[in-house]
Every structure is written in C-alpha cells, then in structure tokens.
Amino acid sequence: MQNVLNALRVLEEVAARQPIGVAELARAMDLPKSSVQRALLTLHTAGWLRQAGGAPTRWLVTAKALQVGRQATGELGLRDAAVPVMEELRRQTGETVHLAVPEGGRVILVERLETSQPVRIVLPLGQDLPAHASANGKAVLAASPAEALESYLAEGLARYTDTTIVEPRRLLDELAEIRRRGYATNSGEWRSDVSAVASAVIGGLGLPVASISVNVPASRATDASQTEHGALVSAAAKRLGVALGARG
Template structure:
C-alpha cells in the first residue's frame, strides 16, 4: 500500500511541477531518491509520464492523464472555474493558493498553485486537513449547519500544536468571528511553521461548498500582510461562488 501511495504522490508532484527531476521530487516529497526513482519507472512503464527534453532527465505528464481527467466528474468543473481566480489570487499575494472541499469531516485539497518564492509550504493533492485546525476548515465550519459542528464536538478535538483550538466554547467563539469577518486565519494551529488565510465558497443557498486559501510560512503571516491577504481571498471566494451559481 505504501508503494502505491508514494507512486501516486510522485505522479501528483510531476503534474504540478513538470518538468521535474528525481532530486527535486525527493526533496519536495521528503522521500529517498531510490523510492522516487522506482515510482518514476513504474509511472513511465504504465505510460503516465515521459522524459522531457534536455540533457538531464526530467519528467512530464503524458496525455494519458488528460484522458482519465476528461472522464472525471464531480469537482472537475469547480477546479476549472477556480483556476483563473486562483491565478489572480496568487499574483496578488505572491503566495501558494489552495482550493479545498469538505469531505468526510475533513477538508481535502483538490487544486493548488505554488508560489515562486524559494521558502514555501508544500502539500500533495488529495491531502486531508482537520476542520478545527485549518483556515480552510474553520472557514467552512463557520457557515456549515450547526449539526455539523455538534457532530465534530462529540469527540475530543485532536491537539496538533500549542495554538490548536480544542476547547468547544473557544472554537465556537472563533467560528463566530470567522462568520462576522468573512475569513479564517490559521496561525500555526495544524503545523507550527505554516500559516493560512481562507474564505468559504458559498453556493446560491449560502451553503459552503469549498474554500480558497493563501498558504505561507508562518514568518510571512504578519500584522501587515494578514489584512491584505484576507481581503484578497475573501473577494476571490465570493467571485468563485458567484461563477459556480
């Protein structure tokens, strides 16, 4: 199972960063080069990737990925609609942009655009984020039906860092603030070195169907940058909700 998951992670990173070599893949994924190389051989043999032009072997996605993607349903339309909005948001903020959707009590990353800055956050597509300890999750929870929050609070909330909100009343107060201001902030609540600002994407009936977020190392989430990023992501989320109808 681990080998399969590692191979899928490699495929996702090649798709996101193509063309890319084994060394950079190993660094980004924090995997041994030998593990990455085996995954690349498997994907190449199966026709999912191909060597890109150049003296050093770097890899790119083949049209097989497009063929499979073309048969996908569900969130594909949302991703296509979101991409130009995400591009604008990345240009405005200069940071990594995530599109996540609520699924099985988590927020699942379905699209991302990376910053050009050398120090950045990194997360594979398909990764699940905790609702209570992520900006994306709090943004959605603030507009979710009350029953969803009650269900979440039936069990003790996991504690990830010193800033994770785990007390029920504290989380309720935080969500009231998110609802009032229209965005959520994560100040190292899931990973101590990662910050984010997110806004919920609401459908025509004001139900949260996704969230957009600006993601960055915690050192770049400052008193000066936070309101700028918050205004940008709130506008982007409202735009996406409007386009989705």
C-alpha cells in the same frame, strides 16, 4: 475476486504511505510479497501507480486517482471555475494559493498554485486537513449548518500543535469571529511552520462547496499581511461562488 480486492487494498495503502516498497507494504497488509507484487504490477499497468525511482523500488499513486476522484465529486467543474480566480489571487498576493473541498469532517486539497518565492509551503494534492486546525477547514465550518458543526464537535478536537484549538467553546467563538470578519486564519495550529488565511466558497444551495486559501511560511506571516490577504481571499471566494451559481 480476491485478486481484485487485494489490488484495491494495495492502492489504498500506497496512497496512505507513499512512497513505499513492496516489503514494507506486505508487512503492513499482512500479505505475501508475491501477492502484493502482482497487485502492484497490475495497478502500474493500469496507470494507477508509478515507480518513484531509485533502489529499492518504491511506489507512488499517479494523478489518475485524483482525476477519477474529481470526476466522482464534480470537482473538475469546480476547478475550471476556480483556477482563473486562484491565478488572480496569486498575482495579488505573490503567495501560494490552495483550493480545498469538504469531505467527511475534513477538507481535501484539490488544487494548488505555487508562489515563485524560494521559501514556500508545499502540500501534496489530496492532502486532508483537519477542519478545526486549518484555515480552509475553519472557513468551511463557519459556513456550515449548525447540525454539521454539532456532529463535528461530537467527534472531539484533536491537538496537532501547542496552538491547536481543542476547546469546543473557544472554537465556536472563533467561528463566530470568522463569520463576522469574512475569513479564517491559521497560525501554526496544524503545522507549526504553516500560516494561512481562507474563505469559504458558497454554492448555489447556500452551503460551503470549497474554500480558497493563501498560504505562507509562518516566518513570513504578519498581522498586516493576514489582514490584507484575508480581504483578498474573501473577495476571491465570493467571485467563485457567484461563478458556481450563488447569489451575488
């Protein structure tokens, strides 16, 4: 039983710190290197971990973890419906398009279609985004029930950059504007180099099940492009919601 628990802990730590070597992992977990090495090899054999290459050996989580997570939450069906909509949005904007799902007060990036432009925003699948400091997150918050929003505000609003909204009243005002406008914006509120617009995808029960965003480097974002992308991403989110069973 302890070996199984160690392996699961190692998987979680690698996911949080990847790429990471056995010595660093053993220190972080306060376990003998031999125990960590056994767990790494077991997870590698089972297909959960892979070597990053180079020396010394460092470890990464494989796509198997994301696949299992998607199956557990029903995201495979969401992705199947979302990808054609995302492809059309990428064609319209020429920029990177993200699909994220709400989870525990944050939103998790589950699909990405990249721009062909040389300067781009690159975020790994599985990246979690703060709800109040990202376009995807604010879009979801704006579409969430009042009790969910109250619970989120009760946890406090962490600051990530100089432009992060950390005052509850100011965030509530912004969410009201998002509802009126139909899309959320982010201009460096989580990472100073990231700008995005996003709209919530409303499922059959009238609740936000995902959000779609167009993401650009802050250096390429303008007020005009945000307005244009906002209208396109709002329409894309509505099409996906209808595909998932929401009322058109």
